[in-house]
Amino acid sequence: MSRDGDVKFTAKLGDREHFPDLEPLVYCNHAAISPPSWPVRRAMQNAIVDWGRRGAQAFGTYGAQRSRLREKLARLVGASAEEIAFVPNTSTGVTAIALSLPWKRGDRVILFEGEFPANVTPWRRAAELFGLEAVFLPLADFQESDERGLGRLTEELAKGARLVAVSAVQFRSGLRMPIGEMAALCHAQGAELFVDGIQATGAVPVDVRALGVDYWASGGHKWLMGPEGTGMLYVRKERIEALDPHVAGWLSHEDAVRFLLEGPGHMRYDRPFKKRADVFEVGCINAIGLVGLEAAVDLVAELGVAEIFTHVVRWGDVVEEGLVERGFKSLRAPEVKRRSGILSVLPPEDVDVVALHRALLQRGISTAIPDGVLRLSPHWPNNVDEAEQVILSAEDALAELRGAPRPRSDDW
Numbered sequence: 001m002s003r004d005g006d007v008k009f010t011a012k013l014g015d016r017e018h019f020p021d022l023e024p025l026v027y028c029n030h031a032a033i034s035p036p037s038w039p040v041r042r043a044m045q046n047a048i049v050d051w052g053r054r055g056a057q058a059f060g061t062y063g064a065q066r067s068r069l070r071e072k073l074a075r076l077v078g079a080s081a082e083e084i085a086f087v088p089n090t091s092t093g094v095t096a097i098a099l100s101l102p103w104k105r106g107d108r109v110i111l112f113e114g115e116f117p118a119n120v121t122p123w124r125r126a127a128e129l130f131g132l133e134a135v136f137l138p139l140a141d142f143q144e145s146d147e148r149g150l151g152r153l154t155e156e157l158a159k160g161a162r163l164v165a166v167s168a169v170q171f172r173s174g175l176r177m178p179i180g181e182m183a184a185l186c187h188a189q190g191a192e193l194f195v196d197g198i199q200a201t202g203a204v205p206v207d208v209r210a211l212g213v214d215y216w217a218s219g220g221h222k223w224l225m226g227p228e229g230t231g232m233l234y235v236r237k238e239r240i241e242a243l244d245p246h247v248a249g250w251l252s253h254e255d256a257v258r259f260l261l262e263g264p265g266h267m268r269y270d271r272p273f274k275k276r277a278d279v280f281e282v283g284c285i286n287a288i289g290l291v292g293l294e295a296a297v298d299l300v301a302e303l304g305v306a307e308i309f310t311h312v313v314r315w316g317d318v319v320e321e322g323l324v325e326r327g328f329k330s331l332r333a334p335e336v337k338r339r340s341g342i343l344s345v346l347p348p349e350d351v352d353v354v355a356l357h358r359a360l361l362q363r364g365i366s367t368a369i370p371d372g373v374l375r376l377s378p379h380w381p382n383n384v385d386e387a388e389q390v391i392l393s394a395e396d397a398l399a400e401l402r403g404a405p406r407p408r409s410d411d412w
Ligand SMILES: Cc1ncc(COP(=O)(O)O)c(C=O)c1O
Pocket: 032, 089, 090, 091, 092, 116, 118, 119, 167, 169, 170, 171, 196, 198, 199, 218, 219
């Protein structure tokens, strides 16, 4: 629950009371960007008013707030607080690790064809800088079955690899990857597993320790429902020692702020780097955004990630059935353990997905079309009763669009 002075905010699954001015009738686009709830907005407004009043005197208050949030995020993903760093987005978390691993020339990194680019570009950059070999495996194998995907990964790992980088949930298909099994295979071959967790954190149960994940990066603006410019990076504590923080700044050092508080004689440039994940918090960070993230995390934690997951899968079940009946092809995995908050579908072949996306928005249904699929991503405020609205809107949009020309991009 979030607190606003004496006001206590509670949330209910399927109730969008905390989004009083959200324009779309059905907002199922949380896999893109979540709108900030009222408690998030209030918390951020209060914080900025406080900073406005107190200036630098507010620093301590928000330092304490961040310690609290670090604990909460750690609890949410099964980590300890020292293993969590705040990052402004997923990409910064990926980059921190990609540049700080003790690479040897010729080390191999296994990536996946079809991953969101945030989990590719930093590794390719590291490959250029450190002389690594980046190898791509097809995601299609995992789409077919765990056995096939894991079999292919096993073959590739047997050739030697330093690291595997994958998303916990695929942004396009919504496929939840077998992360625990992948981590075990990596470790058996002396490799580490990096996970881009942004499409999972907050709506899919996660326990990084139990899964054996080495690194987990997640922006805060999707399933955590915080503002953009916030996020977290988990670094398994056993991995910290070996990292050489090539991304470092004045706050990466132990006792970094002593010289600002304790008089002369404390300013040194050679203080050791922190042996915690927060070594990657290199300078002042998004204080107001992290206040918003805490309010968002409080709501998610209060509802429970397992309960949210069951809720969004049920929403997906009903909508999927209605859309398939109307000629859509579902990309959702048949097994619940491979599902996520994402329901992606392909429209009937004679209907253009860009035009359909637009037609749905005109009918008050907010979706996304990443890499050409129609993606619906409900979260805790969505109600299963919305399914009828979504399905009938899709039916109506199909009727309008059949044979209609594709809209030009400047029509937006
Ligand atoms: C799998 C995945 N990773 C990362 C991102 C975003 O990365 P960042 O938080 O760096 O903007 C997205 C979507 O925007 C995504 O779907």
